[in-house]
Amino acid sequence: CDSLRRSATQVLLGNWTGAATVPSRALYPHQWSWDSAFIAVGLRHVSPRRAQRELETLLSAQWGDGRIPHIVFNPSVPDGAYFPGPGFWRSAVAGRAAGASAFIQTSGIIQPPVHALAAWLVHAADPAESRRRGFLPRVYPRLAAWHRYLGGARDLGGGGLASVVHPWEPGLDNSPCWDAALARIEPAPFGSFARTDLHHSSAADRPTDLDYARYVRLAATYRDHGYDDARTPHAFAIEDPSFNALLIASEHALADIAETIGADAGPHRRRAEAATAALVGRLWDPVDEIFHARDLVTGAAIAGHSVSGLIPLVVPGLPAAIAKALARTLHGPRFGLGRVHLVPSYDLTAPEFDGNRYWRGPSWFNTAWLIHRGLAAHGEEEAAGLLREQFLTLAHRSEFAEYLEPHSGDARGILRFSWTAALALDLLQ
Numbered sequence: 001c002d003s004l005r006r007s008a009t010q011v012l013l014g015n016w017t018g019a020a021t022v023p024s025r026a027l028y029p030h031q032w033s034w035d036s037a038f039i040a041v042g043l044r045h046v047s048p049r050r051a052q053r054e055l056e057t058l059l060s061a062q063w064g065d066g067r068i069p070h071i072v073f074n075p076s077v078p079d080g081a082y083f084p085g086p087g088f089w090r091s092a093v094a095g096r097a098a099g100a101s102a103f104i105q106t107s108g109i110i111q112p113p114v115h116a117l118a119a120w121l122v123h124a125a126d127p128a129e130s131r132r133r134g135f136l137p138r139v140y141p142r143l144a145a146w147h148r149y150l151g152g153a154r155d156l157g158g159g160g161l162a163s164v165v166h167p168w169e170p171g172l173d174n175s176p177c178w179d180a181a182l183a184r185i186e187p188a189p190f191g192s193f194a195r196t197d198l199h200h201s202s203a204a205d206r207p208t209d210l211d212y213a214r215y216v217r218l219a220a221t222y223r224d225h226g227y228d229d230a231r232t233p234h235a236f237a238i239e240d241p242s243f244n245a246l247l248i249a250s251e252h253a254l255a256d257i258a259e260t261i262g263a264d265a266g267p268h269r270r271r272a273e274a275a276t277a278a279l280v281g282r283l284w285d286p287v288d289e290i291f292h293a294r295d296l297v298t299g300a301a302i303a304g305h306s307v308s309g310l311i312p313l314v315v316p317g318l319p320a321a322i323a324k325a326l327a328r329t330l331h332g333p334r335f336g337l338g339r340v341h342l343v344p345s346y347d348l349t350a351p352e353f354d355g356n357r358y359w360r361g362p363s364w365f366n367t368a369w370l371i372h373r374g375l376a377a378h379g380e381e382e383a384a385g386l387l388r389e390q391f392l393t394l395a396h397r398s399e400f401a402e403y404l405e406p407h408s409g410d411a412r413g414i415l416r417f418s419w420t421a422a423l424a425l426d427l428l429q
């Protein structure tokens, strides 16, 4: 335990840049939105003050329309170190109408809204220090504006759920769930961009060139429409279960934050309840016993079984019968809890399953942490305990790998990955 705690702390200290933490020095040399939220959850056990700072740095890059960009670029890192860099996104110019800062360079897309939940957990680690620094009163208005953006401009389906408009937004970049929607996208010309991710990670573990050509096309179209959700002809628009579950969990956290600082928690609780009803009504599949994403371009549910469909376990007010059904699915042949390592990102029995390639099968530590949290909250103590054991053993043995091949448990992607270390610290408590 002590040696795990020491090495996890070393990863976080080594990846700290002075104002925030990079996910990895090599592959991801800037600040990433949902990474920072998970990092803050672990960092609070090392330094509550630094964990507050992590979130404050991210929130200082928030746009005027409320969006929290998925990357905040570090100006001391050369533009060529990561693709797509600031020169591609042109946030200061292309995002002007949406209120992007002229001084902080960012991307223009978003990532899952884990931030209010992280802020609440960071506060809880040291309430006195949080009060002394006025942490909650300072972050509350920004987090509330973020949620207003998601519930407003991003409710593209009009049914009370937030939509993602790029495969990078739900964080499950190359999930087989997006294959059919992506097949409709005209790829950007291959000579028009140069990937940098393959300098740091094996090509077999990463999305393909064809995936990238489509990611580039979608991002460029959004950029060329000023990142304006109403004006952009969104060729990729999806209601993702995990993205919305995290929004609901964060809305509950925002209610707790509001209560603590003397603001009105009522609207947050009501929004969380309405969104839970929308999540169940629009995405729950009682036959498959999993939540399925919905493609807003075709209007149809996406048939694939992804780990995303299990993450609604983190929703506090989820009906007990649904939580029970999700626990059954987790133990079943598609996700194999206890028979494979952690929780695979995609259905083990599907022909598209690939245990090495990013989100097409590998097990990730952040989704395991979320599922552990959900199982514990819904009284599934035994499954939660098993997942925690596996998590801590594998995080240590893999040197805090980015992800794992689910059958062998071998490390994939890069090592010394910040959220793996941070969430290990959290589970050690």
Ligand code: DGY
Binding pocket: 070, 168, 173, 197
């Ligand atoms: C990447 O660069 O691979 C991320 O997943 C997208 O931000």
